[in-house]
Amino acid sequence: MKLHEYQAKELFGRYDLPVPEGQVAETEEDGLRIAEKLGCPVAVKAQVHAGGRGKAGGVRLARSQEEAREAVQTILGMTLQTAQTGGQGKIVRKILLEKGVDIEHEYYLSILPDRATASLMIIGSTEGGMNIEEVAATTPEKIIRVRVNPLTGLQPFHLRRMAFGLGLTGDPFKKFCVLLSNLYRAVTENDLLLAEINPLARTSDGAFVLLDAKAEVDSSALFRHKDLAALHDSGEEDPLEAEAKKYGLNYIRLDGTIGNMVNGAGLAMATMDMIKQAGAEPANFLDVGGGADAEMIENGFRILLSDPKVEAILINIFGGILRCDVLATGVVEAARKIGLSLPVVVRMEGTNVEEGRKILADSGLDLISATDLQDAAEKIGKIATAAAAH
Missing domain, CATH: 3.30.1490.20 (ATP-grasp fold, A domain)
Known part of the structure; x- marks a missing residue:
């Protein structure tokens, strides 16, 4: 969960980090x-x-x-x-x-997890206020990286390595070490996935000020931080993503025209790949999960139909805990309530698949049945091609 700049600064201020x-x-x-x-x-x-x-x-x-x-x-x-x-x-x-702040020099400073080494990475640069990706690409020698083992925690040599790397000496050196130590504590105590200060300003009297601040909290840890969870700004979310979250659906809006509904993240990725290979583009990632009921399916289907960019829908379900008859019931109920104005291709396999297919066949709805994923992708590809031609 991302925080606004003012929220991040309020959080960092609790750790004696200097903010304007x-x-x-x-x-x-x-x-x-x-x-x-x-x-x-x-x-x-x-x-x-x-x-x-x-x-x-x-x-x-x-x-x-x-x-x-x-x-x-x-x-x-x-x-x-x-x-x-x-x-x-x-x-x-x-x-x-x-x-306003009287700035003598600007630095870049951030802390984030480095999954490749299972460590917390501190990144610093003397080129603050710049696009850090651009600095890394053009002048990589100006990027200082210090890895911290989260089991042993931040040590004095980590602080010295970063401060020396930024060319600090004397009183600014000491102040920076205190600042970095406090920032690290803010990250670990609040389960932050990112703490970024860009720029970190040094004033003419050698003090430091956080001119900008970004913070992102691990959403899986929000149950430990009720105060941070209360800072969530739903106005910053895509309306359909916010709607899906209310029903426990994993939904991410994309730029294509083929809406898709699946159960399982791996199946979702495979389905989106098949859509692209068929010459179309997915409009979303929608994983209803293994334990979805008819109501969740209905809400997911309604969200897909609410996206004005969606020109066709592919439903790809492997029935396990989520039985195929439950899926079919949810789809039929949603289509009858909302109305079906788009082509819908349904591929299902697994538990109660025959019952599910019968529910769809007896519904009287104009649904397109597919025998397997390849067949479903080919059919959705033809629909997308025909739509593009018009």
Whole structure:
């Protein structure tokens, strides 16, 4: 689960990490009041779950109250499009206003799991404020990596290695070591999958300030962190993904036109591969799970039909705990309630498959039956080709 910048800074502030004085606004009136209270220069920053906000016009530095007014009016309510927001972009419903900071140098700092080595990776660079992927590609020598064994934890030599790598000495060296130690504690105590500070600013007096902050909490650990779970912003989710979550469905929206419903993540991946090999593109990943009932199937089918980009649906179920007759009942009930205006190809095998096929056949609905996955993919491919021709 991703946190907004202001939420991440509130969390990091509990660990004595230095963040700028600031406040969140959801209306133009509040934004202008906060800007006047903080005084100029003031940074006005869009609060959406995406990087690259500055390049897209979502972050502005105002050096006067007039500039602050213009920034607040422009950013609040805008549709922000970055490389991470997708084609539709995201509407800015909140802005963070922060007091300006006198910056002497900017660094990059992050902590995240390194699954290849089962360690926590600390990444630092003297090139803060830049796209870190670009820095790694063009000047890899400017990226410092320090791996920490989570069983033994952060040690003083880890702190020294990163601080020396960033070229720090004297008082800034000591302050940075304290900062990194506190950041590591914030990561481990809150089950964070990512803590990123970009940029981490060093001021003229040698102090450090977190100018930006990203944090992502492991969703599987939210039961341990009720306070963080309460920070979830459903407005940042795709509406269909949020709807699916309410019914315990694993749904991810994609860019294609073929909606698909399966039971099992592995089967979902194989089904999407078969759709692509047939010359079509999947519109979603929808795994109803092994223990789905007729109601879950009905809700999943309704969500697929709710996507305006979907031109056809492929249902691919291997009946085990989820029996084929249960699947068929859910599909028939959903189609009758909502109406069936799209071609639907159904392939099912496993427990009670004959009963399931009979339910579909007796429904009177125009459903296309497939004998196996290859047959289903070929049929969905022909449907997609015909749709593209029109």
